[in-house]
Amino acid sequence: MARFDKILFDSGFVTGSTRYDDHYQGDEKQNRIVLTITPEKKYPPIKMIVDTGAPWCILDPDLAEAWDLTSGADDAPIANLNIRGDVRWGRLTRANIILEATNGEDLSVEATFFVPQMEPDEVWSYPNFLGLSGFLDRIRFAVDASENAFYFGRFDAPR
Amino acid sequence: MSLNYSAVEEIAINKAPLRQAAHQGEASTEEHDLLLAIEEAAAREDRSTLNRLVEKVDWRSRHPDDLIRVIQSCIFLDMVLLARELADEGRRLFPNDKRIEQWAIVLAPPKIVGTRPASGNAIGLEASHQWFQNNSSKYKGQWIAVRNGELLGVAPTLKELYNQIGQDKKTPDTIVVKALS
Secondary structure, eight states: OOTTHHHHHHTTSOSEEEEOBSSOTTOTTSOOOEEEEEETTOOSOEEEEEOTTOSSEEOOHHHHHHTTOSTTGGGSOEEEEEETTEEEEEEEEEEEEEEOOSEEEEEEEEEEEEEEOOOTTOOOOSOOEEOTTTTGGGEEEEEETTTTEEEEEETTOOO | OOSOHHHHHHHHOOOSOGGGSOOOSOOOHHHHHHHHHHHHHHHTTOHHHHHHHHHHOOGGGSOHHHHHHHHHHHHHTTOHHHHHHHHHHHHHHOTTOHHHHHHHHHHSOOEEEEEEEOOSHHHHHHHHHHHHHHHGGGGTTSEEEEETTEEEEEESSHHHHHHHHOGGGOOTTEEEEEOOO
C-alpha cells in the first residue's frame, strides 16, 4: 500500500496506485517514470515511459503488430513526429490499455498511439511512451518519488 | 506494416503546391494564397502565424485534402488542440469523407473506458521489478520476458521471444520488454 493511498482515495482525487520503475530497461543512466501497461484483452504487459512532452503514446512497431494494431491499418491517418530529433512517419491509431493498480482500481483508457513506419530490416530503438494528448490529459495522476508511487484516477471522478 | 517508408511519404505529402491542388469547392485566389501562407508558416515552424492564418480559412470552400494537409502540419508542430479542432470541423463539413472521420477519431481526447477493482496482476508484476533493476542491463538490445521475478526468455526479436516462451506464458503476470541498446 502506498503512503497516500487512503487520503487520495478518500478525497476522490484518484482511485488507484501502482509502483513505477526509475529507469527504462537498458537505459539505467536516465531517470524516468516507467509504468507497466497492459493492452486490453492482450497479454503480456509492457513498460512505457510517462512523457508529458510527447503528444502521443508511442509504441514499438513489433508490439503494435502483436497487439493487432497494424492489420487493416491502411486507413489509419499518417503523420510525422519528431522523436528526440529524429523525424519519423507513422500511423495514428486508437487502442485500449489498462493501468493496473496495486491498490484501488485498475483504469482502462482508450488512447491514441503513434506507430512508426519502418524501413525494411530497420530495428526500432526507442522506448515506449505514454504521451500527454494521447493518454495523460484525461486522467488525474500524482507522483510520490519518495516511494516510486504513481497515483491515478479517471478525469471525471467526483472530488 | 504493409507500407514501407517511401510509400508512406508519397501518400502523406502531396508535393503539388496547394494552389494547384485539385479542389471541388469555390475557393478564391485569396483562399489559395492563405493556404500557401499556412504551408510556409508550417515550414518555418512559425506556430503563431499558422494559428492566426488557419482561423481565416473558410474550409467550406476547400477540398478535404487541404484540410488534412493542414492537420498534418499541426501534428508535426505539436499543435494538437488546433489539429483536433480542424478534424472536428472537417467532420461536420465533410461527413462522408472517411479520411477526415479517421482523423477526428484519432485526434479525439483519450477516453476513460472504465474502472474495475484491482485485478491483482500488478502485485505479481512487482515481483519482476527487482529482476529488471538488477539484470536488464545485461540484455541490451534484446527482448526479455520475466514472470514473478524469473527470467522466462531472451531473444533478438519479439516473434522469437514469443516462440521461445510459448503461448501459455503470455499471461497478465509476464512482462515483456525490449532493453534499449
